[in-house]
Amino acid sequence: MQITFLGTSSGVPTRSRNVSGIALRLPQRAEVWLFDCGEGTQHQILRSDLRVSQIRRIFVTHMHGDHTFGLMGLLASCGLAGNPERIDIYGPPDLDEYLKACRRYSQTHFSYPVKVHTVKPGVVFEDEEFSVSCAPLKHRVPAFGYRITEKDRPGHFDVEKAKVLEIPSGPLYGKLKRGEVVVLPDGRKINGAELCGQTEVGRKVVYCTDTVYCESAVELAHDADVLIHEATFAHQDAELAYQRLHSTSTMAAQVALGAHAKQLIMTHFSPRYAPGNSIELRDLLEEARSIFPNTQLASDFWTYEVPRRIAKSVVAKV
Amino acid sequence: MQITFLGTSSGVPTRSRNVSGIALRLPQRAEVWLFDCGEGTQHQILRSDLRVSQIRRIFVTHMHGDHTFGLMGLLASCGLAGNPERIDIYGPPDLDEYLKACRRYSQTHFSYPVKVHTVKPGVVFEDEEFSVSCAPLKHRVPAFGYRITEKDRPGHFDVEKAKVLEIPSGPLYGKLKRGEVVVLPDGRKINGAELCGQTEVGRKVVYCTDTVYCESAVELAHDADVLIHEATFAHQDAELAYQRLHSTSTMAAQVALGAHAKQLIMTHFSPRYAPGNSIELRDLLEEARSIFPNTQLASDFWTYEVPRRIAKSVVAKV
Numbered sequence: 322m323q324i325t326f327l328g329t330s331s332g333v334p335t336r337s338r339n340v341s342g343i344a345l346r347l348p349q350r351a352e353v354w355l356f357d358c359g360e361g362t363q364h365q366i367l368r369s370d371l372r373v374s375q376i377r378r379i380f381v382t383h384m385h386g387d388h389t390f391g392l393m394g395l396l397a398s399c400g401l402a403g404n405p406e407r408i409d410i411y412g413p414p415d416l417d418e419y420l421k422a423c424r425r426y427s428q429t430h431f432s433y434p435v436k437v438h439t440v441k442p443g444v445v446f447e448d449e450e451f452s453v454s455c456a457p458l459k460h461r462v463p464a465f466g467y468r469i470t471e472k473d474r475p476g477h478f479d480v481e482k483a484k485v486l487e488i489p490s491g492p493l494y495g496k497l498k499r500g501e502v503v504v505l506p507d508g509r510k511i512n513g514a515e516l517c518g519q520t521e522v523g524r525k526v527v528y529c530t531d532t533v534y535c536e537s538a539v540e541l542a543h544d545a546d547v548l549i550h551e552a553t554f555a556h557q558d559a560e561l562a563y564q565r566l567h568s569t570s571t572m573a574a575q576v577a578l579g580a581h582a583k584q585l586i587m588t589h590f591s592p593r594y595a596p597g598n599s600i601e602l603r604d605l606l607e608e609a610r611s612i613f614p615n616t617q618l619a620s621d622f623w624t625y626e627v628p629r630r631i632a633k634s635v636v637a638k639v
Numbered sequence: 640m641q642i643t644f645l646g647t648s649s650g651v652p653t654r655s656r657n658v659s660g661i662a663l664r665l666p667q668r669a670e671v672w673l674f675d676c677g678e679g680t681q682h683q684i685l686r687s688d689l690r691v692s693q694i695r696r697i698f699v700t701h702m703h704g705d706h707t708f709g710l711m712g713l714l715a716s717c718g719l720a721g722n723p724e725r726i727d728i729y730g731p732p733d734l735d736e737y738l739k740a741c742r743r744y745s746q747t748h749f750s751y752p753v754k755v756h757t758v759k760p761g762v763v764f765e766d767e768e769f770s771v772s773c774a775p776l777k778h779r780v781p782a783f784g785y786r787i788t789e790k791d792r793p794g795h796f797d798v799e800k801a802k803v804l805e806i807p808s809g810p811l812y813g814k815l816k817r818g819e820v821v822v823l824p825d826g827r828k829i830n831g832a833e834l835c836g837q838t839e840v841g842r843k844v845v846y847c848t849d850t851v852y853c854e855s856a857v858e859l860a861h862d863a864d865v866l867i868h869e870a871t872f873a874h875q876d877a878e879l880a881y882q883r884l885h886s887t888s889t890m891a892a893q894v895a896l897g898a899h900a901k902q903l904i905m906t907h908f909s910p911r912y913a914p915g916n917s918i919e920l921r922d923l924l925e926e927a928r929s930i931f932p933n934t935q936l937a938s939d940f941w942t943y944e945v946p947r948r949i950a951k952s953v954v955a956k957v
């Protein structure tokens with residue numbers, strides 16, 4: 322599970338930061354899921370090592386242009402890149418109508434099915450490995466935060482050890498794999514848990530933008546391995562944040578703290594904090610770290626590998 | 640008058656070429672006029688020495704996404720860049736409704752007036768220095784070529800010489816500036832033409848895309864100083880050109896030849912001719928030059944200064 326930031330500026334692109342777009346790469350299924358798609362997201366993908374043809378799902382937080390104006394171009398290019406079965410898009414109520422209008426006026430015909438799902442708070446997608454849920458945030462237009470939950474995976478079953486113990490293969494293996502205690506035909510009692518590695522605890526990634534500090538962000542981000550939270554403004558400009566319903570880096574840190582997240586990554590920065598200005602992004606970072614030390618600043622093309630929790634306890638044993 | 644190519648790829652962006660966008664810089668009035676605005680045009684402007692805040696007019700050839708999907712983002716950014724009085728946009732019938740829909744769904748409010756003009760064949764804009772007219776092309780959707788005509792300017796009036804001749808300043812100056820013959824109060828006859836430099840012949844720039852070869856392009860481009868014409872395909876792929884109603888480089892050259900243009904610049908290239916493929920852009924260039932020698936290939940960020948015709952005759956005199 323790798324997160325690649327494709328755009329980390331709020332409102333307008335700058336020379337070094339594009340408008341919002343995040344790719345979540347799921348290597349085990351050769352899929353990429355996008356979160357938001359500001360103008361130029363497909364161009365950023367071209368400049369990264371991601372492949373447009375792997376995009377399978379797109380989650381949109383809200384309808385503002387810096388989060389949506391890259392959708393049509395990307396979807397049109399996906400057809401030419403030879404995309405898979407179909408693309409599922411999840412977003413607020415107006416998204417479907419917006420895309421329909423764009424397709425109609427530009428006479429764009431996708432060569433593959435595109436399905437738009439209007440989200441409501443709760444689970445918006447689920448399969449055997451993942452579930453994605455969303456919660457309303459507090460912005461000038463309806464906005465949703467997303468929580469991607471990787472399901473827990475039972476530890477690896479040690480087939481070699483089972484063979485050495487001369488356990489007959491068949492339905493017994495299934496029980497042992499689930500960690501159950503089993504009585505063999507020869508009377509031996511075998512504890513499945515002893516044949517299984519540790520359960521791989523699923524990871525939780527939460528993305529909250531655009532929003533001013535709100536309790537539903539704290540709830541959505543509960544126990545997250547990574548919380549990606551907008552931090553448009555510095556605390557000194559908190560008045561602007563309240564006016565425009567954006568967050569300061571202090572607010573982002575407070576959400577991470579309240580949610581007991583493991584890691585905070587801030588993004589969606591106002592261009593006013595570009596290097597050389599009286600307040601710079603390192604000031605926003607310092608501000609956040611004084612509240613939530615495990616904080617980082619996102620930058621375009623930065624890839625963050627979400628660590629497995631299991632890794633820690635294995636290390637602890639050694 | 641400088642033409643800067645911001646995007647020279649057809650359909651999709653590549654690593655080296657963005658989708659369509661051309662800037663015409665008019666230094667004498669500190670204005671930039673855009674022709675087409677594919678996704679990422681504002682990003683290209685950021686990387687050039689053009690200023691978003693100087694954009695005053697945008698001319699759109701047709702509604703396909705690779706010519707329009709950058710409009711909304713650019714217009715939104717113009718507001719933040721502190722744009723001038725207003726922006727006038729010229730384009731096909733659906734453009735106004737498309738922009739309205741985008742503004743509504745994305746809740747984008749421009750901080751300055753934006754006026755959309757639906758074009759019909761003929762003059763679409765005129766002021767003291769310039770006129771812009773358009774003509775229908777032959778594409779899968781309604782498409783218009785544009786002709787920008789700089790009006791002739793009377794030669795520079797030699798004020799010093801007039802002073803030496805002791806011509807009283809006032810209304811007589813105006814007549815002399817227009818090259819008229821004037822009788823002074825003291826009876827002397829003065830020929831204004833002798834006090835004026837040569838008339839500066841206005842330049843004509845013509846932009847034809849997207850289109851298959853058509854007579855109306857030849858007419859529109861008549862006597863152009865520069866014809867910018869699409870050349871999506873090589874002659875070998877002429878069948879594709881006819882199917883999709885695009886041009887080959889042979890067709891572009893035939894239009895330039897038939898129009899007696901001075902210079903042909905080809906653009907809107909299919910990514911299939913990228914370096915390393917069996918047909919490359921230099922093959923398209925050779926193909927065109929065999930018909931119309933004065934041909935060049937556009938590339939992103941290339942700036943072409945449109946030469947003045949007067950310059951030649953001055954040189955000839957020396």
Ligand SMILES: [Zn+2]
Pocket residue numbers: 383385460531
């Ligand atoms: Zn927003």
Ligand SMILES: [Zn+2]
Pocket residue numbers: 701703778849
């Ligand atoms: Zn087209």
